[in-house]
Amino acid sequence: MLRYSAHLPLQGIGSGGQQKICDTHIALIGLGGLGCAAAQYLVSSGIGKLTLCDFDTVTESNLSRQVLYRQSDIGRLKTEAATDLLQNLNPDTEIRAISQRMADDEMRALFPACDLVIDASDNYGTRLAVNRNCLELAKPWVMASCIRMEGQLTLLRPDQPDQPCYRCVYGEAPDTLEDCPGAGIFAPVAGIVGASAAHFALCFAAGMEPPRGLHLFDAMNWHWQTLKVSKREGCSECA
Ligand SMILES: [Zn+2]
Structure with a gap:
């Protein structure tokens, strides 16, 4: 627990909360x-097990x-470079990597063993699949996205009654998100x-209960x- 000693005085965490994180x-x-920013805080904070999902290589x-990547990682799988770092x-976190595109089959195999899913993909199809599979499995998930100088964040709780799904929040959005490199993204x-x-x-x-709502x-x-x-009444996904 020495590694996490800065968490222990915090209200709502303490040694009990830290053990839950572990x-x-x-x-x-x-x-x-x-995903890089999220992963390093999850791991440095002692998350017990982290499954990294990405099919891409570092450019x-x-x-x-x-x-999480260095000049020498160019051309490597992101999952491999990220796992090394x-x-x-934190050698205490059990890190597993899935280096393929996540579709329904992969999600159905992975999600039941997880306590929470974070979708940090830049892909609308993946996001809808996360929504669909988390609904089916009543699995809580965090949706994070960013573009240009803007970000969006929400915790969705299909494990609780009467909570909205991604489709309830965003409606019937277009089939493609603007892509980050094209539209630009400010690194910080x-x-x-x-x-x-x-x-x-x-x-x-x-x-603890993270604040509800869609945070912009x-x-x-x-x-x-x-x-x-x-x-949303009549939601095509969860109604
Ligand atoms: Zn819905």
Whole structure:
């Protein structure tokens, strides 16, 4: 517990909450800017088990914001490079890697063993699949996204009655998200939103209740706004 001694005086955590963190298994989907930031705080904070999911390899343009990778990692699988760094950061966390695109089959195999899923992917199809499978398995999940100077974050609780799903919150959104490299992303914004996703996940793991709603971050004006969200009647996914 020496490693986590800074957590122990905190209200809501203490040694009991830290032990819960150490007993928690999180699936992290996407090892881009958001996923890199989230992963390092999850692992440094002692998350018990972390399954890293990404099919991609490291490119030079990733290095501006994907802080788990080094120049020498270019061309390596992100899961491999991330595992090396994270395992060195904290040998106590059990790290597993799935180096393939996550679709329904992969999610159905992985999610039942996890306590929480974090979707940090940049892919709308993946996000809808996470929503669908988390609904089916009543699995809580954190949705994190960022673009340009903006971020979005919410904890969805299909394990609780009358809670909204991703479709309830976003409606019938278009089939493709604007892609980050094309639209641009300011490196620290990815870090801030990714670390915020880790904050939500660690609070959940420790047994605290992260704030409800859809949290919108406007980095240009340095402003967080929380929108109330509720279950939508006639939602194509969960109604
Ligand atoms: Zn819904």
